[in-house]
Amino acid sequence: MLHNQKIVIIGASQGMGFATAQLLANQNNELIIASKTKEKIEKAAKEIGKNVVPKELDFTDELSVKKFFEEIDSFDHLVLIGAGVPAWGTFTQFESQALKNAFNTKFFGYYYSAKHAVPHLRKDGSILMVIGGAARKAIAGTSGVAAVNGAILAMGRTMAVELAPLRVNIVSPGLVDTPAYDWMNEEQKQTFFKQMGGKLPVGRIGKPDEIAHIIEAVLNNKYMTGSVIDIDGGGNL
Numbered sequence: 001m002l003h004n005q006k007i008v009i010i011g012a013s014q015g016m017g018f019a020t021a022q023l024l025a026n027q028n029n030e031l032i033i034a035s036k037t038k039e040k041i042e043k044a045a046k047e048i049g050k051n052v053v054p055k056e057l058d059f060t061d062e063l064s065v066k067k068f069f070e071e072i073d074s075f076d077h078l079v080l081i082g083a084g085v086p087a088w089g090t091f092t093q094f095e096s097q098a099l100k101n102a103f104n105t106k107f108f109g110y111y112y113s114a115k116h117a118v119p120h121l122r123k124d125g126s127i128l129m130v131i132g133g134a135a136r137k138a139i140a141g142t143s144g145v146a147a148v149n150g151a152i153l154a155m156g157r158t159m160a161v162e163l164a165p166l167r168v169n170i171v172s173p174g175l176v177d178t179p180a181y182d183w184m185n186e187e188q189k190q191t192f193f194k195q196m197g198g199k200l201p202v203g204r205i206g207k208p209d210e211i212a213h214i215i216e217a218v219l220n221n222k223y224m225t226g227s228v229i230d231i232d233g234g235g236n237l
């Protein structure tokens, strides 16, 4: 069980990031949780209740990211689980600008965060980056999403070599029930989840705390680096 570690999680106001923060704070780790919206991250910290400090941070703003880490000093683990603005659609459907926006948000958000965290990370610690199943299986309508997440995956594996002994790992979830889907009404959302879950070997989509437990295990395992862990209900089979 991971405990007594200082951990920064960017993208922790809701969804899988929040579930991860909740789990790790309950195990007596010292957390700094960040996200773009001040009220949301403060509310998340209040709900977690202990071992947690909330910070407002837009990870697409490199100067803010640099300042954020300078204020933290040293720590053990960085978890990057913030969302970007994805470019959905088939290869010929999405606009070039949509793909640029997707890279400028998720890819560069992760890149700036990892880059400016490194000088502050303890060498026996780790970086964990959350990508998404589109980078692991060719699914029509997701080439833009695959490109961004695949770029993070490729960068992360090489980072593991360059930054050693610091460990760098990638977690790749499949569909998970998070507020990311709240743009649908409840009925549409449940129909969509049921439909998508029904196609998976496990027969349902994922829950945020299932991803949180994998993240905890990866942070805690000192023999693991450069690994890509799929947790997708068998979605990439």
Ligand SMILES: NC(=O)c1ccc[n+]([C@@H]2O[C@H](COP(=O)([O-])OP(=O)(O)OC[C@H]3O[C@@H](n4cnc5c(N)ncnc54)[C@H](OP(=O)(O)O)[C@@H]3O)[C@@H](O)[C@H]2O)c1
Pocket: 010, 011, 012, 013, 014, 015, 016, 017, 034, 035, 036, 037, 038, 040, 041, 057, 058, 059, 060, 081, 082, 083, 084, 105, 109, 130, 131, 132, 133, 172, 173, 174, 175, 176, 177, 178, 179, 180
């Ligand atoms: N849910 C899925 O089915 C699924 C599947 C595969 C992969 N993923 C990936 O897994 C990760 C977590 O997904 P999720 O569904 O749990 O996410 P989510 O519920 O949409 O939450 C996204 C988090 O990212 C933060 N964020 C967004 N833009 C940010 C920025 N510019 N700077 C800092 N923080 C920012 C949000 O902060 P605020 O709330 O403060 O704006 C929020 O905390 C994402 O990278 C997503 O792409 C998700």
